[in-house]
Amino acid sequence: TNVYTLKATVSAQFTDVKEGTWYYDYVMQAAAAGIVNGKGNGIFDPEGNVTRRDFALMTARMLNADTSSYTTSPFKDVNDNDYALGAIAYCYDKKIIGGYEDGTFRPDANISREEAAKIVCVALGLSEVKNPTETFKDDAKIQNWAKGYVYACKEAGIFGGDNGNFLPGNPITRAETAKVMVISMNK
Template sequence: MKKVLVLLVAITMVITLFAVRPLGVNAAGFKDVGSDYWAKDQIDYLVSKGVIAGFPDGTFKPEDPVTREQFAKMICIAKKLSEYKPTTPTFKDVPQDRWSYGFIEAAVKAGYIKGYADGTFKPANSITRQELAVLGVRVLGKGAEAEAFKGEPIVWANDWKKIASWAAGAVTLAYRPDIQILTYHMKEGTVDPTMAATRAECAYAIYKIVVPPQAGGQVVIAQTQEPDALMSFATSMMAQRNIAMQYEDGLIMEFPNGTLAPRMALNVPNFKDGTWTTFKGPDGKTWMKTTYYLRKGVKWSDGVPVNYEQDIKFAVYDIYLSGKIEQIPSTDPYDKIDKIEFPNPYTMV
């Protein structure tokens, strides 16, 4: 029996990874941060600690962008760093008389900030989500680990190619279950690495830095049915799928709102880029061809590397279509596959 698939990076079912950025809501407290706002608890916690504050009109403006100097101040207060004002500025665009000078220099001294290659910090620029990841990971003391990372970013997002190479490691760590300083934008299933980070997103990231996720604990899930089998191929019961979702993995995943995103694959086949096409087959019927680009570094639960061609063909032909396993309730859609081709070890057609 084939072993359960897991990714090289540990995956935990943590609901907060899928936090959404909803539209405007209204309730007590800040009049623009309702009781059901996705980051309300984190905002309230940081306000109570004096790390962040609202505006005189009773708003928090959670969707407003945060500048790089504003975030430097936030992180210094959160980490209880005193302002530091050296006689010689580190950055040529952050002089001693700038309001944020002491905070930026304190963050530099702590190793959180490095600035740009031209010697600037660009304090008034909005901090992007990938910059937020880089800075946040440094604050957590994992900067070296992020810089040593090689390969494609490990994120379940349709826009992972937009992540800059210098931020690939930091963004990967930012989504790791034991860190979680970034959330996905579920509407499109994206990371949006170059988008300006909002006040709510920065509050969420800082909260996760000062109150990191805790390992362990127990989750109890009640369901009305008991599955008649635990292997996916042996039953069609939804009760089994609810359980299997905790230990199985697949080429693509579905966010709670229905948006699809890559998982073991690096793409969700689509018409736009030609990875999903239809054509007339030799029988005159409409056929479909899909192309998956497969993620490197995927392993079975016992640490053995996945051999995509060997293991996928085993699952399709030796399990579902062999006729040797009587418990299989349905071979659909595998019996509709004409052929599976691997032009190279990491491309499946």
């Protein structure tokens, strides 16, 4: 009998996540923690957008939530066999994520940075910051409903900016989400 030892490293799993990039450590930590997965064939797609479905899934994973008892969709556009059903239903039940007035969740829609900030803020139980000590250069572009959440995340060190801007309406990327989830996981 021969005994062999195999060693696999997380860093080898994504061919498009290179050492030296700002997001490398975050993606590797998020993958090791089971928060993020690749898109198959060794691809992570760090600059790809994140859907509302996948952000709910990553949030539930970051919280280490048991979603197994959630088997019925609270939204008319999320099927009971959706791969993220448990996470979506859990996040809805815990008031972390809401839907739209028409009873939809819009799982395939890209999630914006300000929507992501609200979800993370609520998930972590952070208090909204109404009078931030420092604002983003594009503060006027942040919707009023989101400002307290955005600045709570900023002051907690979860969300940063891009050259002083928050870019609130931009879709959050997979690399940015990995960073947000890793920082949030350690709060």
